[in-house]
Amino acid sequence: MSGPDRTRRPPSRPTPAPILPEFREFRSDGGLRVRAARVARLPEVAVRLVAGAGAASEPAALTGATSLAVRCLPEGAAGRSARDMAAWLDHVGAGFGAGAGHDHVELHLHALAPTAGEALSFLEAVVLQPAFDPDEVARVRREAVDGLGRRRDDPAAVADDALAAAVFGDHPYGRYPGGTAATLATLDADALRETWERTLRDGPAVLIAAGDLEPEAFAADVARRFGPLRSAVEAPPVESASRPPSSALRLLHHAGSRQAEIRVGTVGLARGAPDEIAALVMNAALGGLFGSRLNRNLREDKGWTYGVRSGFARRRAAGPFEIRTAVDTPVAGRAIEEIRRELQGMRDRPPDGEELDAARRSLTLSLPRRFETTSRLVAAETERVAYGLPEDWWHRFPEIVAAVGRDDVAAVAQRFLDPAGLVTVIVADAEEARPGLAALGVVDEPETP
């Protein structure tokens, strides 16, 4: 039977550009920026509120204060007990989440359109009038401390935290935003209230919304509700860290581990850095995609791992560049050698031709998915605004990516991928891992708590 030509990839047909709804901007009397867009495919509304000071703006002694304060927000507010707040939210059926990262505090809300007003009232209560009741604070603090304990149970999380500490040292990005048991122990209701005042009540904030709404009326409603937010203050700057001094290799013992969790990293770059997009293109070829060099080697050729990925976490200041994988413990040393070989290979033989094209296309042609759903559209717009990217950023993005050439990619590979400038962390059963690491030279084995 005759059919289509199977011997080659079918030709691409034209795909229309995604139509991005227009966000309209309004400002409350207090200074809160409100950006709203109408997307009425389904009867839903998605909202994000971002305040411009995260865990990186905390003094080291108060690490975790922002995260804990945000966790306490729904635990009693506006004269309602924690129990009543929970019953309220759960009856409305809205989705609510709140968290603090290194750079920002972020609250999000998802509601069916007919209940959006009620859901906004809930958000208003938690943002403007959190109770910080000492008894509830004590409970949530205990839960947070316990969560830190469970984090240490997980070799993958242990490796993440160890790499951040090794790469960033005393810089705030070296600390876990959730804090430590010692810092959390010092945080009482008053400290959390002060943190809330500094970050949410008085910090720079923006509220982004999209869905089945009328932007003007919605913004007027939000401006009225959130009027008391004083959002005029600039977020305190975060300085970038300097690169770690040596190519340390650390083995952390995790008794009975069934695999070796491996992290390789260094200080990467900040949002808006001149070579940011070249770094994204380079990373797509190195370890950002399934078919990237690292995954082809370690997984599809060697079978040593379920997967290996690399990425630049771009933050207000330079965030980490990081390679993450988990491998069969006896081959951990060989896996690290292969990773180093691929890093050097990217410097010696940067992507060109089809490999470079594929990396660029994966970034630009995936844009429609970034804006596909109402929630994702709000997330993309929030990311743009929170990092101060220009209004036409997503429109310009394809051109910026297309302009990245072989030399640009080669330059970022030279800058970030020198194996001698990268820190390596292994979390494994040390007895089992040690023999395989012998060829790598000096291995530092710090005491593990």
Add this chain to the structure above:
Amino acid sequence: MACLERPGGGGYVRGGAGRPDNPARTGFGVTRREDAGVAQGNGRQTPRFRIERRTLDNGLRVLVQPGGEAPLVAAHMMYDVGSADEPAGRRGFAHLFEHLLFEGSEHVAKGEHFRLVQAAGGTLNGTTWFDRTNYWETVPVGELELALWLESDRMGWFLPALTQEKLDNQRDVVKNERRQSYENRPYGLAVETALARLFPAGHPYRHPTIGFMEDLDAATLTDARDWFETWYGPENATLVIAGAVAPDAAFAAADRWFGAIPSRGAPRGDRAAATARGEGGVVTIGDRVSAARVYLACHAPAFPDPAFEAADVLSSLLAEGRSSRLHHDLVHERRIAAGVGASAWPLRRTGLVWIVVTGLSGVPASELDGATREVLDRLVREGPREFELEGARNRARRQLVLQLDSVTQRADALAHAAVLRGDPDYLNEVFARYDAVSADDVARVSHDILAAGGPAAVHVVPEGDGR
């Protein structure tokens, strides 16, 4: 398969983003996510999705769900085979085979499947679960033919590209997946421990989809050929195309790419209900954890059963949100737990409701278990209040809308409805079905689930703590 969005041992709750394979890995708080449902229907707009259907001459069922403003299309192929169909001594094979299907076919070289889709701006994955195996690509709409070429080539021209080297490579990958996602994760072995207590020897759901090392080691090329010949014919598959396409064009494209693949005869699956129960009871396992966690797993209505939605609502009342019964009692009032979760697994042959309670450090598993059962007993005794039931319906409806906003998830939900329920229209009917769940329905299903024989329990405790 791949390590893109989700590890391969999993599956979807009713096409949602919930992960039924292992509630432990969904973390704390509420494990239910993105489940489907409906609230009170008074004046609420209920989305309706157009569904067009055709069956090709070779038996391949094709469903087209046109619509969506984004210039995207999802191609989702679901094969009616899962880990429940594995023969003795080959636990994990359905999932290992799923990996092999990404390793190329006669016209697609190894590595090209992922490379081409990602270079076109698309995303893709495959997952294996007890009852089905699925493969999907979501791509810019102008690349629909790319997705169909790749899917049809591995349905029709897979065996010429199968080699021992690929099998050995992916066997190693899957063994590392088992280590990474289960053996080396806190609480990672709880679910498979519970399954062995929930079901008797020989039951299709007694073992986890990821399988076991010794069975993965035993897999051969002959197994792979037999599996492909038995289960991967067009008459055992359903293709969903969802997104910015016209139905006629989508059907024509499906026929163009799949029409030449010969039928392989009627599928041989035994899809009968399998409600036999195992010994149940309580098992305690040690793990390198700082706090105990208790899993209570109950036999429940299967996904196609009319009582499934009520069982799902029950799990919502128990553990979804801070006002849910378990959260309120164990986390807020007694302060013995750090988080709770519950979910109803949409299985075809028989259902399961899972309840997961993570203790605060130092709280014994027995105390968590006892307190959890008290909450369950009270719900069975008193039945749900109308107010909490309304909340559960509202949450379910919102989560369904959130889920179905995405073309990937619409295709996924439609494929699950078509294959596991034999009813694509469930995609639209699900709103009304959740809307109709009454207090009596929940009371009845609670009684049936919790009273009869009681749950199978797994207590995961800090190593050395009372093993």
